Amino acid sequence: MMNIPCPFCGPRNEAEFAFGGPVKPHRPDPNAVSEVEWTQYITTVPNPLGPVEERWWHVKGCGTWLTIWRDTRTHDIVEGPGDAG
Amino acid sequence: MHDMHNYSFASLLRHGINKHTTWPKAWRSPPLRDSYDVVIIGAGGHGLATAYYLAKEHGLTNIAVVERGWLGGGNIARNTITIRSNYMRDESIPFYVKSVALYEAMTRELNFNTMHSKRTMIDVIQNYPMMRDRRRRQHIMDIYGSTYEQISEAEVRKRIPALTGGGPDARLPVIGGMVHTDAAVNRHDAVAWGYARAIDAMGGEIHQQTAVESLVRGADGAIEGVQTNRGLIRAKKVAVAVSGHTTTLTETAGLTLPLRTMNLTAFVSEPVKPLVDVIVNCPDAGFYFSQSDKGEMVIGGAPDMGQSFRRDIKQHVFEDTVSAMLSLFPSFKKLKLMRQWGGHLDIAKDASPIMDETDVPGLFVTAGWWGGYKAIPAGGLTLAHLVATGRPHELMEAFTLKRFRHLDYVMETGTTTAR
Numbered sequence: 311m312m313n314i315p316c317p318f319c320g321p322r323n324e325a326e327f328a329f330g331g332p333v334k335p336h337r338p339d340p341n342a343v344s345e346v347e348w349t350q351y352i353t354t355v356p357n358p359l360g361p362v363e364e365r366w367w368h369v370k371g372c373g374t375w376l377t378i379w380r381d382t383r384t385h386d387i388v389e390g391p392g393d394a395g
Numbered sequence: 396m397h398d399m400h401n402y403s404f405a406s407l408l409r410h411g412i413n414k415h416t417t418w419p420k421a422w423r424s425p426p427l428r429d430s431y432d433v434v435i436i437g438a439g440g441h442g443l444a445t446a447y448y449l450a451k452e453h454g455l456t457n458i459a460v461v462e463r464g465w466l467g468g469g470n471i472a473r474n475t476i477t478i479r480s481n482y483m484r485d486e487s488i489p490f491y492v493k494s495v496a497l498y499e500a501m502t503r504e505l506n507f508n509t510m511h512s513k514r515t516m517i518d519v520i521q522n523y524p525m526m527r528d529r530r531r532r533q534h535i536m537d538i539y540g541s542t543y544e545q546i547s548e549a550e551v552r553k554r555i556p557a558l559t560g561g562g563p564d565a566r567l568p569v570i571g572g573m574v575h576t577d578a579a580v581n582r583h584d585a586v587a588w589g590y591a592r593a594i595d596a597m598g599g600e601i602h603q604q605t606a607v608e609s610l611v612r613g614a615d616g617a618i619e620g621v622q623t624n625r626g627l628i629r630a631k632k633v634a635v636a637v638s639g640h641t642t643t644l645t646e647t648a649g650l651t652l653p654l655r656t657m658n659l660t661a662f663v664s665e666p667v668k669p670l671v672d673v674i675v676n677c678p679d680a681g682f683y684f685s686q687s688d689k690g691e692m693v694i695g696g697a698p699d700m701g702q703s704f705r706r707d708i709k710q711h712v713f714e715d716t717v718s719a720m721l722s723l724f725p726s727f728k729k730l731k732l733m734r735q736w737g738g739h740l741d742i743a744k745d746a747s748p749i750m751d752e753t754d755v756p757g758l759f760v761t762a763g764w765w766g767g768y769k770a771i772p773a774g775g776l777t778l779a780h781l782v783a784t785g786r787p788h789e790l791m792e793a794f795t796l797k798r799f800r801h802l803d804y805v806m807e808t809g810t811t812t813a814r
Contacts (some may be wrong), residue, residue, distance in 0.1 A: 311709060311710050311711065318509045324711065325711040325713075327700075328700075328701035329701045330656075331424075332702065345800070346800065348809075349799055349800055350651070350653075350801060352802070353653035353743075353799045353802075354651055354652070354653045355653075355655055355742075357642045357643075357655050357656055357741075359640075359704055364701060364702075374404075374542060374629060380701065382656070382701075382702050382703055382704045382705070383704045384421060384705065385703065385705055385709075390780045393707060
């Protein structure tokens with residue numbers, strides 16, 4: 311069971327949240343990239359054995375969207391590479 | 396090739412007289428060589444079935460199946476052994492019809508008792524949109540020789556006496572059912588061991604405790620072999636059959652695939668006397684179960700939210716599944732639960748499998764098996780065809796990687812039982 315830190319409600323039970331999927335790279339301009347790159351953007355998500363950045367929706371709480379880093383091996387919420395310090 | 400020791404009543408008598416001390420080993424543990432024609436990564440269901448059909452159908456016996464853990468210890472040991480073909484798509488149904496037929500013939504073909512028990516699946520339907528959707532699926536299944544038929548609520552309750560919930564006052568009353576008579580369960584270990592014994596008898600090798608650390612490409616970009624904890628093994632053809640760790644492995648060859656890894660969990664009750672003789676699937680409530688030959692209720696539910704490489708069950712996933720089950724089977728509240736497990740599986744964007752030669756020449760993947768136990772024989776048959784001939788088998792032409800390039804998805808929602 312994860313205890314997800316909501317910026318408004320504090321740490322809350324995972325059961326209150328809906329999963330919003332991993333954070334995808336920035337959406338490219340479909341006219342500026344090749345078809346291969348575009349279909350890759352549409353079909354492929356990061357699938358790391360380790361920390362993944364993802365979106366969660368506090369749907370049974372305050373309704374906010376938030377982003378966390380979660381280790382896919384342990385489901386521990388971890389510090390992402392960007393938010394150290 | 397050496398002879399496979401035939402299991403029969405006569406051999407049981409003969410070895411019985413010797414107090415069962417004279418049985419030969421079911422498969423060898425040969426020394427690992429440094430090159431093979433084909434290396435298959437993963438001695439799970441799909442890897443073993445592929446090796447079996449490579450040897451049997453295509454005469455390729457200079458092959459090795461390498462396994463990080465032990466034979467049959469992967470997802471073939473972490474599922475709910477449900478064999479069925481009630482899928483939704485024109486592309487999927489013939490594939491699963493073939494797989495069910497191969498399973499039914501397996502005990503005889505492998506001379507190994509897989510304890511195949513053809514026992515029918517009944518979908519318990521609790522709302523009208525679901526019933527209309529299942530009726531639509533019935534028409535598609537009729538075309539491809541799968542069986543699916545509607546029955547009344549009274550008939551559902553007659554065939555599943557333990558179903559006492561979901562009455563007229565329930566939030567979702569039971570309104571009827573759909574019957575899939577082809578559905579079966581069998582013994583997962585026997586499938587793995589039966590294949591292993593047959594592969595070994597035809598000259599193929601199985602190497603346990605041999606973990607592939609990375610895929611090795613040659614100067615021309617083609618696959619050259621695999622780096623393992625026991626050294627480099629060279630092969631011009633490598634097939635990846637590792638379920639949830641597919642992307643972890645293909646990324647070592649610089650290849651990304653449109654797959655996410657999920658954790659799907661199941662749990663088992665204490666054994667009780669025979670109570671339910673069909674596989675019960677409740678898509679509206681979100682769970683399914685069957686009673687094993689030992690008497691345990693084998694119960695499956697929904698996957699965890701988010702990607703996961705954890706083989707564990709989450710408390711709230713477990714509680715949701717149990718509460719859904721008790722709403723229809725209130726008497727089950729007396730059951731003690733004995734074991735739980737989770738299996739990693741990878742799922743593609745469209746929930747259909749991926750079986751193809753990748754952009755790395757000589758590197759084949761079989762992945763995206765969301766509920767892949769039922770697909771083991773047909774998956775092995777078709778991957779072996781692709782590896783041996785270089786052309787996709789007609790049953791799996793729709794499941795290549797090309798479909799993502801053209802965004803020509805095979806959207807399949809018949810994959811999980813509970814959905």
